[in-house]
Amino acid sequence: xxxxIRLLLKExxxxxxxxxxxxxxxxxxxxxxxxxxxxxxxxxxxxxxxxGIFVLAMLPAIVSGIGPNFGLPLGILGGLVGALLxxxxxxxGLTAIIxxxxxxxxxxxxxxxxxxxxxxxxxxxxxMVSTYVGFSFVxxxxxxWTLLPFTSAAMRWPIGRGLxxxxxxxxRYDQVLNKIFSINIGGFTIPTGLILVFLVLCLLVWLFMRSxxxxxxxxxxxxxxxxxxxxxxxxxxxxxxxxxxxALGAIGIVVFSQSFGFLQLYEAPMFMGFAAVASILxxxxxxxxxxxxxxxxxxxxxxxxxxxxLPVANKIITVGGVAEIARIIVSNGIILYALAQVxxxx
Amino acid sequence: xxxxxKTNVGNLPKKTGQGISNVRSFxxxxxxxxxxxxxxxxxxxxxxxxISFILSDLVVRIARNAFLILALLIPVMAGMxxxxxxxxxxxxxxxxxxxxxxxxxxxxxxxxxxxxxxxxLAMLFGVMTGRLLNKTRGQEMITSMVTGFFAxxxxxxxxxxxxxxxxxxxxxELLLGNGIGVKNTVDLRIVTNAIDGMYIVSLPVFGxxxxxxxxxxxxxxxxxxxxxxxxxxxxxxxxxGLAAVIAAGSMMVKSSDSLINFIEVPAVTFAxxxxxxxxxxxxxxxxxxxxxxxxxxxxxxxxxxxxxxxxTRIIAITISTVLAAWGQLLLLQNFGNLNTYGSxxxxxxxxxxxxxxxxxxxxxxxxxxxxxxxxxFHTLFIVSPNxxxxxxxxxxxxxxxxxxxxxxxxxASLAMYAWKRAMAGKKKLQA
Numbered sequence: 001x002x003x004x005i006r007l008l009l010k011e012x013x014x015x016x017x018x019x020x021x022x023x024x025x026x027x028x029x030x031x032x033x034x035x036x037x038x039x040x041x042x043x044x045x046x047x048x049x050x051x052g053i054f055v056l057a058m059l060p061a062i063v064s065g066i067g068p069n070f071g072l073p074l075g076i077l078g079g080l081v082g083a084l085l086x087x088x089x090x091x092x093g094l095t096a097i098i099x100x101x102x103x104x105x106x107x108x109x110x111x112x113x114x115x116x117x118x119x120x121x122x123x124x125x126x127x128m129v130s131t132y133v134g135f136s137f138v139x140x141x142x143x144x145w146t147l148l149p150f151t152s153a154a155m156r157w158p159i160g161r162g163l164x165x166x167x168x169x170x171x172r173y174d175q176v177l178n179k180i181f182s183i184n185i186g187g188f189t190i191p192t193g194l195i196l197v198f199l200v201l202c203l204l205v206w207l208f209m210r211s212x213x214x215x216x217x218x219x220x221x222x223x224x225x226x227x228x229x230x231x232x233x234x235x236x237x238x239x240x241x242x243x244x245x246x247a248l249g250a251i252g253i254v255v256f257s258q259s260f261g262f263l264q265l266y267e268a269p270m271f272m273g274f275a276a277v278a279s280i281l282x283x284x285x286x287x288x289x290x291x292x293x294x295x296x297x298x299x300x301x302x303x304x305x306x307x308x309x310l311p312v313a314n315k316i317i318t319v320g321g322v323a324e325i326a327r328i329i330v331s332n333g334i335i336l337y338a339l340a341q342v343x344x345x346x
Numbered sequence: 347x348x349x350x351x352k353t354n355v356g357n358l359p360k361k362t363g364q365g366i367s368n369v370r371s372f373x374x375x376x377x378x379x380x381x382x383x384x385x386x387x388x389x390x391x392x393x394x395x396x397i398s399f400i401l402s403d404l405v406v407r408i409a410r411n412a413f414l415i416l417a418l419l420i421p422v423m424a425g426m427x428x429x430x431x432x433x434x435x436x437x438x439x440x441x442x443x444x445x446x447x448x449x450x451x452x453x454x455x456x457x458x459x460x461x462x463x464x465x466x467l468a469m470l471f472g473v474m475t476g477r478l479l480n481k482t483r484g485q486e487m488i489t490s491m492v493t494g495f496f497a498x499x500x501x502x503x504x505x506x507x508x509x510x511x512x513x514x515x516x517x518x519e520l521l522l523g524n525g526i527g528v529k530n531t532v533d534l535r536i537v538t539n540a541i542d543g544m545y546i547v548s549l550p551v552f553g554x555x556x557x558x559x560x561x562x563x564x565x566x567x568x569x570x571x572x573x574x575x576x577x578x579x580x581x582x583x584x585x586x587g588l589a590a591v592i593a594a595g596s597m598m599v600k601s602s603d604s605l606i607n608f609i610e611v612p613a614v615t616f617a618x619x620x621x622x623x624x625x626x627x628x629x630x631x632x633x634x635x636x637x638x639x640x641x642x643x644x645x646x647x648x649x650x651x652x653x654x655x656x657x658t659r660i661i662a663i664t665i666s667t668v669l670a671a672w673g674q675l676l677l678l679q680n681f682g683n684l685n686t687y688g689s690x691x692x693x694x695x696x697x698x699x700x701x702x703x704x705x706x707x708x709x710x711x712x713x714x715x716x717x718x719x720x721x722x723f724h725t726l727f728i729v730s731p732n733x734x735x736x737x738x739x740x741x742x743x744x745x746x747x748x749x750x751x752x753x754x755x756x757x758a759s760l761a762m763y764a765w766k767r768a769m770a771g772k773k774k775l776q777a
Contacts, residue, residue, distance in 0.1 A: 128487045
């Protein structure tokens with residue numbers, strides 16, 4: 001029995017053990033402080049659905065060998081353009097969401113191809129390059145948001161130039177997915193549509209990974225030498241992984257925004273990649289290996305931590321920002337741990 | 347003054363008669379720097395700001411940031427890339443200055459006490475960062491960056507939550523209303539200008555002093571060392587010429603009624619910056635400096651030749667962190683107040699962007715590149731809002747542009763370096 005526990009702990013690794021125990025303590029504290037559990041659970045489901053697709057976007061990147069995609073903002077920006085166009089064309093409801101995704105996707109695919117080409121040139125330094133390519137693109141789009149010729153009054157500053165920092169989706173497609181088939185049992189709401197979208201995408205990626213193309217991509221990620229020897233094109237497969245990841249980022253931001261109720265432009269997408277990287281790593285992935293279960297577990301663990309930490313912290317201590325501090329420490333801590341695991345040390 | 351540097355350097359190869367290939371290689375090697383010289387030139391033109399205004403702002407910004415940029419050089423030499431973790435040094439400086447303000451020890455004594463407190467803190471942070479970077483060989487930069495974010499979380503935990511709860515202090519001036527956590531902005535007036543205010547000279551006088559120092563140094567290297575190469579001699583002549591230009595310019599300004607005469611230069615701060623430059627130059631000549639270089643070039647060779655690679659790398663990061671802590675202290679005494687949760691955050695990024703704009707790369711950075719980059723980057727910072735207003739009718743766009751430049755130059759530089767490294771790796775595989 002003791003051996004089993006030891007083995008389990010070894011497999012979990014120290015930081016994950018800490019995070020899981022921390023979460024357990026939080027749940028117990030929440031029970032002690034009488035924080036209504038159903039509301040917490042509904043919150044958790046919403047946030048997993050909102051952020052899950054970003055975490056899922058890490059999977060093809062890691063599997064194809066480029067590592068965790070810190071450059072996720074590239075895809076997010078593509079999706080945001082789609083989401084803005086849907087407003088520009090004055091669409092509402094599910095149509096708006098579908099149009100947003102369909103216009104965002106080709107953009108994201110194009111960006112992903114260029115980005116994948118770049119990442120092929122910088123093999124071995126993908127994480128650092130992708131981080132800063134993401135940052136630069138976000139700051140370049142700051143200029144874009146100011147100059148792009150969108151005309152809808154819902155999006156522009158009433159006076160001055162350019163688009164607003166946050167654009168309300170009320171009366172457009174606020175929470176449309178969340179409300180599809182949503183079930184309410186005594187304060188506990190299941191955002192069925194949102195969760196379904198996430199799970200269906202997970203299923204699609206899972207199926208893809210088992211297709212011939214998916215297996216080839218995985219082979220490239222596992223060992224470049226082996227892939228070359230079996231006649232697979234390393235570069236093409238890595239671009240495929242990057243494009244998939246970027247495209248999922250674009251879908252992710254549309255789904256995220258409809259649940260959040262706002263489109264956030266300018267600096268907002270900057271660090272979205274980091275949260276997603278942290279999530280999949282908490283779920284048990286490494287920078288070289290990941291699976292769908294890592295995605296789902298990771299999303300639940302990190303979001304769970306955030307959802308429960310906030311009310312508990314507010315009960316214990318009257319200081320703002322504790323949950324945010326916990327998020328910073330946990331997510332960056334797990335990234336550091338994963339980096340140290342790869343080693344290179346002797 | 348900048349254009350004078352440019353023409354001087356550009357003319358040199360022709361003067362020595364080595365032909366067009368030399369000019370071409372000079373242009374190629376200094377592409378990034380020259381590009382930014384052009385961008386800054388255009389920016390100055392379109393901003394329509396008076397030169398005296400730009401210079402006076404530039405003096406302030408250089409006095410604040412130079413030390414932080416110079417803190418980056420040694421890790422580059424040791425092959426660890428751009429040390430984004432100088433943020434930790436900045437945090438050490440801020441913690442120290444908070445203590446000094448809490449104890450109400452002001453003036454030079456307070457500042458020196460802050461230096462004294464921040465040094466062991468920064469050393470501790472440096473050693474820990476160095477050990478972590480030894481575990482993540484090949485991924486040092488992303489690790490140092492994430493380390494900065496992680497440390498920022500701990501810093502916030504300490505100052506927002508633990509101060510006032512676990513660490514009992516009673517200081518309503520420092521703490522938030524409910525007695526827990528440090529205020530967002532802390533007034534540093536008791537240490538403000540502790541160094542800057544010691545000795546102030548006007549810009550022309552300062553220019554004359556710089557020219558004199560340069561002249562003395564290069565005259566010495568020209569006649570003091572018998573075995574100097576032709577290239578070194580040319581370089582000395584070049585800088586002597588430059589010194590003469592600066593001296594003449596200063597004289598001209600001094601005898602005119604230009605507003606430049608009213609620009610105040612904090613001489614002691616600049617002397618400290620000069621010492622930091624000399625430190626970076628002379629450490630190369632020591633055993634430790636040679637170890638940094640060897641480790642930076644090839645860790646295996648370093649190990650075979652009996653260098654403790656891990657220890658050398660830790661020392662490099664520790665020196666960098668300590669210099670960053672001092673640099674942040676210099677910045678804060680100039681600034682006059684502390685933005686508790688923000689003053690340190692972008693320190694690493696701005697310092698790195700400045701260094702790269704000067705033409706440095708992930709693998710090579712010199713004091714000269716740091717100085718040129720500092721001037722160019724901060725000029726860009728000063729002129730972009732106004733240039734944006736003239737060109738695009740919106741100052742905000744100029745600010746977006748300069749942020750994009752900072753991120754973009756880092757991204758491009760990282761990508762170019764990684765590209766070269768990947769190519770070299772491929773060649774190695776084929777051979």
